[in-house]
Amino acid sequence: MAKKEELDEETLAFIQWCTEVEGFLVAGGVTLAEAQDHIEEQIEWFTDQYCDGLTPEEAAKAALND
Secondary structure (H helix, E strand, O other): OOOOOOOOHHHHHHHHHHHHHHHHHHHOOOOHHHHHHHHHHOHHHHHHHHHOOOOHHHHHHHHHOO
């Protein structure tokens, strides 16, 4: 069996941030599946937003206005 790889704190924080973005996207009118697909398709853009210090709400608003 393969050893389960543990994620570092920064990766876990980014995953949590994306989960919060999903919630704001859903509140903005998209389905959860659409929110997840959009984040997956635009992961580089969302990574940039995270690194630039945007809150999940700010990132979701920016994504919805695109």
